[in-house]
Amino acid sequence: MLSILPPPVTWLAVCLPLLLAFALLGARICVLRRRLARSQACTARLKQRLALHTAVLDSIPQPIYVRDAEQRLITCNRRYEELVGASLVSLRGRPPDTSEQLADVVGDIAELSEDYRDVIASGRPLSKARCLHIQGAKRHVLNWVAPLPGPGDAVTALAGGWVDLTERHDMLAQLAEAKARAEAASRAKSSFLASISHDIRTPMNAVAGMLELTLKRPGLPPEDHRMLATAHDSALALLALIDDILDLSKMEAGKLRVCAVPTSLPALVDEVLQMLGPVAARKHLPLVPVIDAGTAPAHKADPLRFKQILGNLVSNAIRFTDHGEVRVHLRGGPVHAGKQEVELTVSDTGIGIASADQARLFQPFEQAHDRSRPQSGGTGLGLAICRRLVAAMGGRIRLESEPGAGTRVQVTLRLPTASAPAAPVPTAPRPCAVAAGSLHVLVVDDHAPNRLLLKWQCEHLGHRVDTAADGREALARLTTPAPGQDDPFDLIICDCAMPVMDGLAFARTLRERNDALARVPVIGCTASAVPEDHHAARQAGMDGVLVKPVGLEALGEAVRTYARAGRHRPASMPVPLPWPARVADAPSPAPGSDRWCEICQAMNVQCDRFRQ
Structure with a gap:
């Protein structure tokens, strides 16, 4: 029997499957190697980007952090680690209330956690000022927190940081301190100038007043009259200079107030020219007003400041013009939206101004240089004050001049139009038995020269006068009349600043009485040019205030006004109310600031005249 044997196994049959298996394995390995290489390259790029992001985060000088929706710290930069005093490893994954280091820095952790919850719940960023304690130092920071939305716009994390504002805070504190020092x-400075003004006005009141009284004497030799008039004019010019300096100081301090009321500009022009007419007449110069028909009958403007501007300009024109004329042209443009552009032009035929001098004339104490002419006697403040006043009224000023051909100054103001201004309170008629010369006046002043001056002035006006050196002595004179004195006092003129009992205390004491003495008019007399002092005098019970130097005209008008008001005051009204009154300003040859009229306006008193 023949046995069946398997066919012989060849080498090829055995090796071929192995070769195929090795080939497939090699291919797989190659694919895996390529994938691994790509993964390693991607990981390297991610590490590089992460390192870059970390470096960028660490390069930011402000501390920055990121927390998840559970307020657990995800990451932070190196500056945050330095300020908190802990590493990222120790802080990562911990909410704020579990970090003792953060609690030492922030202080109120509960408030910080509440802010985080608000940002996560609302999805709105938050900025809040905080005070941190970092390395033993107090730092003022701005803590900002911004939501980081995830899928579906739900807030899954938040980013925050601190912006150090300590230097800014300190700088603001230094600025506030510097501002306080500057204001002080x-x-x-204002107090010093006011004090200087008071100290100068007190003796100058006696000087100017005595000179004025002497000039009134009949039979005075012409040469003596000229010398006394020159001294009187110089005294008033000195006081005008003081007023100008006070005005300029107020403007530089930003305390200039402009009070716009319905007023007639043509009437103001006429008033100023009437007041300066005698000055121009001495040089035989006509003052020519030109009022265009297009000018509105009334505007809302500050009449005192307008007159001060015009007075300074016309005064300068008169001072530097020897021949020809001084022309004042008021022109109104079309009215738009209830406002009219008004041009006020003052032109003269004087000596003119060189172009090199024109720009600096608007600076304080600057004057044109003209060696061919003597000094004009001006102070160099007129145009500087005009420029500031025009700027305060929202206008502009322009000067055009040519040597030998005259000067032209144009002021442009855009003013609201208004209905006709209210008619002024008429001056009470002068014929009056008591006001004419039979008043019994008590003069109270601690300064003997001023007390004597007021006595002589009142006697010159035809009144009978008694005097007292302070408020206490005045009360004694009122309550205990001298032997043989049966008639009561009709009027009291009292200085405001006195020893023992000053004028304000005297007025308050007098008004508190329940007898006829409480109704005696009291006129305050002061060397202070500060409106607040005048208001305080009226609040104390004084009927009015006169500012030294007090001229005969101003004193006479005040005596007539307040004596008449006192006689008609009912017994049930012992304290005078601030009713409008009219007070005539004392004339002055040097145009300047309208200090007395400004005081009258602050006290609700209408001023009759523009101070020259």
Whole structure:
């Protein structure tokens, strides 16, 4: 029997499957190697990007952090680690209330956690000022927190940081301190100027008043009259200079107030020219007003400041013009939206101004140089004050001049139009038995020269006068009349600043009485040019205030006004109310600031005249 044997196994049959298996394995290995290489390259790129992001985060000088929706710290930069005093490893995964280091820095952790919850719940960023304690130092920071939305716009994390504002905070504190020092210096300057004004006005009141009384004497030799008039004019010019300096100081301190009321500009022009007419007449110069028909009958403007501007300009024109004329042209443009552009032009035929001098004339204490002419006697403040006043009224000023051909100054203001201004309170008629010369006046002043001056002035006006050196002595004179004195006092003129009992205390004491003495008019007399002092005098019970130097005209008008008002005051009204009154300003040859009229306006008193 033949046995059946399997066919012989060849080498090829055995090796071929193995070769195929090895080939497939090699291919798989190659694929895996390529995938591994790509994965390693991707990992390297991710590590590189992560390192770059970490480097960028660490390069930011402000501390920055990221927390998840559970307020657990995810990451932060190196600056955050430095300020908190802990590493990222120790802080990662911990909410704020579990970090003692963060609690030492922030302080109120509960408030910080509440802010995080608000940002996560609302999805809105938050910025809040905080005070941190970092390395033993107090730092002022701005803590900002921004939501980081995830899928579906749900807030899954938040980013935050601190912006150090300590330097800014310190700088603001330094600025506030510097501002306070500057304001204190400004107040000290104003107080110093007011004190200087008071101290100069007190003796100058006696000087100017005595000179004025002497000039009134009949039979005075012409040469003596000229010398006394020159001294009187110089005294008033000195006081005008003081007023100008006070005005300029107020403007530089930003305390200039402009009070716009319905007023007639043509009437103001006429008033100023009437007041300066005698000055121009001495040089035989006509003052020519030109009022265009297109000018509105009334505007809302500050009449005192307008007159001060015009007075300074016309005064300068008169001072530097020897021949020809001074022309004042008021022109109104078309009215738009209830406002009219008004041009006020003052032109003269004087000596003119060189172009090199024109720009600096608007600076304080600057004057044109003309060696061919003597000094004009001006102070160099007129145009500087005009420029500031025009700017305060929202206008502009322009000067055009040519040597030998005259000067032209144009002021442009855009003013609201208004209905006709209210008619002024008429001056009470002068014929009056009591006001004419039979008043019994008590003069109270601690300064003997001023007390004597007021006595002589009142006697010159035809009144009978008694005097007292302070408020206490005045009360004694009122309550205990001298032997043989049966008639009561009709009027009291009292200085505001006195020892023992000053004028304000005297007025308050007098008004508190329940007898006829409480109704005696009291006129305050002060060397202070500060409106607040005048208001305080009226609040104390004074009927009015006169500012030294007090001229005969101003004193006479005040005596007539307040004596008449006192006689008609009912017994049930012992304290005078601030009713409008009219007070005539004392004339002055040097145009300047309208200090007395400004005081009258602050006290609700209408001023009759523009101070020259």
